[in-house]
Structures are given as structure tokens and as C-alpha cells.
Amino acid sequence: MIIDKLYQSVIEKGPVCVGLDTRLEYIPEYILNSTKSIQDKIFEFNKSIIDATFDVCSCYKLQIACYEALGIEGLMAYSKTLKYIKDIKGISIGDIKRGDISSTAKMYAKAHFEGDFECDFITVSPYMGVDAVSPYFEYVKNKDKGLFVLIKTSNESSNDFQELKVNDEKLYVKVGQKVTSWGSEYIGESGFSCIGGVIGGTHFDEMINIKNRFNNMFFLIPGYGEQGGSAKDIAHLLGKNMSGVVNSSRGIITAHKGKEEGVNFSEFSRREVINMREDILKWLR
């Protein structure tokens, strides 16, 4: 199952997930000033970072919004990057956070688990309930795909709804319960389910609460670095069983800024990944 492959990658290469949330302003001038198309410039940037980090990170997450913002050209770069990760046998997460009724979710499943935008995992929003998520299960079962369902997000106003109390439980806990029950049929040899949860690395108590209650859940943890999640807290959430991947985007893919605009720019990304990995793992020794 795909979750076992991801878990294996975490054990071998560490828990860092490199967030390829690429924007034009991040791209070094030697690429930007070339005569290539926009899609090729973005792809060259991404490829350089992927090649420089492949042996020190567990997986790559692409925030599709960054690519949608550049229209068709952006999405062609998104597609190319996912295909490249597949070609080199890497693991990709399409951070798409889609959530819609079942007939529509079927279309999204087709869009992101097949064809131009195929990736290994996608993120999905649970607000519409199980029938907005269940169309993806078929791909989990038959096509070796996985999901990360939003449970507790890393932004401040996540409290607006996720923290509301429902019969003495917070809403995000209710969501966690549902995700666990949906995922119980897709548990791999690692003991984790192919249906994981997104837990922002900025809410320590909530993280630990969820980890303790949902043993089979593998986490996608955004919020390291720029969004303020501390390595110590995140290490506690991962625990010695390494139950998740930790995403950082800007911290990694803009590491060259102000230092190196030449062909070796992605070496700075590599160093940043190694530093981040050490920063987290030191709390687990």
C-alpha cells in the first residue's frame, strides 16, 4: 500500500516533505531570463530542487493553488513536475483540498489520481461528509493511492469552526473519528492507514490529543518554519514511531534567496532539508 511506501521513505530518508509551492519570484534569474516558456522555467526550478533533495526527504507536496494562479502554463508545470516525481519513483502529494458532493468528487478523483495531474496522495476537505470523500476510496483500494483529510489546520482562524464544541467534543475531533473509521479498511503493514490526516504543526495540544486517540493515523503536518510550528512540538507529534511527514515550503525552496542565483541554487534547499531533518530528529533521540 502507498502508506507503507511513504512510511518506508520516512524511515530511510527522514520525515521532511518538500513543499514545491513554486512562485515565479522564487526562481533564480538565470532560469527566469532564459528563453524558455513559463512552464519550462517552473519545471526546471522544481526539477533542480527535487534532484538536490531526493535522498534526504521522504516526499514532495505541490500546492496546486500556486500553479492555478499561473493559469494553463502553471498547470502544465504542475503536471510535468508530478510526472517527473513518478518517473524517478518519488512520492507526490497533490495539495488540492478539494471537497464536493460524490458525483463531483468522482471527477476530482479522476483528475488527480489519473491522467495529467496524477499523484500518489491528495489532500481533501471533509466538510461535506463521507460521500464527498468516499469516491476516492476506490483508488485507495485498487490503484495504490492515499488521502490526507483536513482535520486541524495550521491557520489562526481554524478555530472559527474546527474548535467549536459538539457534545463536549471539538469539531476537529469528530472529524478525526470519522477519518479513522473511514481509514480502518485501508491499513497497511506499517500499521498506518492510507487515509491520513492533516494536522497543523501550530497547535500542540490538539496534535497530541489526536495522536493519542487515533493510533492508525499517519499525519501530514504543515506549519513548520514560516507558520511557526516548533521542531520540538512536531517531534513529539511524530513520536518514535515516526507517524507522519512534516512539510516546509518557503523555508526550503527559497533558501537560495540572497545567496545564490546560479546553477547551484538548489544546494541551499538541500542544506535546509538536512538542517530541518536534524532539527526535528534531535528531539527523538
Add this chain to the structure above:
Amino acid sequence: MIIDKLYQSVIEKGPVCVGLDTRLEYIPEYILNSTKSIQDKIFEFNKSIIDATFDVCSCYKLQIACYEALGIEGLMAYSKTLKYIKDIKGISIGDIKRGDISSTAKMYAKAHFEGDFECDFITVSPYMGVDAVSPYFEYVKNKDKGLFVLIKTSNESSNDFQELKVNDEKLYVKVGQKVTSWGSEYIGESGFSCIGGVIGGTHFDEMINIKNRFNNMFFLIPGYGEQGGSAKDIAHLLGKNMSGVVNSSRGIITAHKGKEEGVNFSEFSRREVINMREDILKWLR
């Protein structure tokens, strides 16, 4: 403001919103068998339906998932269709249901209120709270754009979370309160806010509850026809002040199926729109 333009369109042409949730299997053979590219086939289908219904419907909603499912070609057809609606001064709703933290929402705003995928309104998911929605407000204020925020969706499992009780109020009512407060700064001459709500046409009591409590809210109502929302219930929600648009997709854009596969196929869509409009408006006389 865009909401006044939409309201005016509803008053002049009726509350029907034509859902262009186009799939290849809906397209007549004479188009499918042509030598055109996939994007051009989809566009020709959409254009024919738009031209045949323009004077009898208020607006067009495009479910982006149907286009994403066809990859880059599909999204090029999505883009072309939105541009065409803009060219003929129609009103478009991009049914994208995006929901993400603010830096990402900014990217989505750029993606869907500018450039290749520009439309007049988008649908958004509120689960991540105000900072996932507020980046769109700038476009509402300065670029004449509008939002429809998911409040109560038309699917069965919407109860999984939206109906949960929070301090004696259901979650969707809490969401409605937030949406109303977000929208209070963007109320047009029509008395409606540019930040409207999506209320599935399949939950009558909830619809009326929301209408009574949120006077300035304009509704996007999916669920007519295929999903089981009755014209009578929907008419009650609209009320004499016509506080919304009612979407139908398959019922309209597959009306020709089994009848007409030739160039006049979209006349069946036109008739379906007129019938649907009458079906709803008769309850308001």
C-alpha cells in the same frame, strides 16, 4: 456591484443558473466525431448551450471538477468558456469550492478572479475559517467579484458535520452567521451581499431557517432536478424577492440525449430552462 448585476439578471431573465458540468459523453456525435481538439469540442458544446439559453437564464455555473478530470485540455475548455461568457456580458460562477489558508487562498483568488480562469463569482469552502476566505474580499471590493460560501450542501452526508449541534445551534447556522457578518460590508443596491451562500435545494427546513435569519444573503441553490430538490420548496426559499439562483446541470445540458444529436441539440436545453423557470415561478404567483 456584481450582486446587483446578478439580481437584475434574475429579475429580467429568471432564476435559472445553467450548470455547464460538461462531460464528453454529453456531447452530440456530430461534434465528437469532428476533427477538432477535445478542448474545442467541449467549447463548441458549451457555446451552443450558452447561445441557446442566454435570454432565459440568469447565469452560468461551471463545475471545474468536470474540466480538471480531462486534464490540461479540459481546463483550456474551461478557460475558453469563461472568456466567452465574459465577452457576451454574461455572468459566470466558477464552482471551485476551494478552501485553504490565507497565503494559499490569495493564490486561488489570483487564479480564479484574474487570468485564464477569471469568472464573476466563485464558490468557497469555509471550514478553515475567515482567513481562508478573507483574501477574496479584496476582489469583491475592488474588482467587482463575488463569492458563494458553502453553508448547507445538497448531499445526504452533509449531515455528518453540518448538522452537528454547537451550543444549541447547528454548525451550518454558525457558518451562516459568519458569512453574514463577512458579507455585511459588501451589500449592494439590491439589498443583497456580494458574499452569498450555497444552500442545497434538498433540505427545506434548513433553507427556510437560513432565509429567515439571514436577510441580506443571496443564495446559490444546487440540487434542482437530479438531486431531488422540488420546485415548490425552492420557490419558497427564493420568495417573492427572488433571493437566489437555482442551478440545474444534467437536466439542462443532457436534455437532447435520445432526441437530437444534430446541430439543433441545444434547443432542448433552451426548452428545459424555460420549463424549469416556469416550474419554479408558478409557485410565486
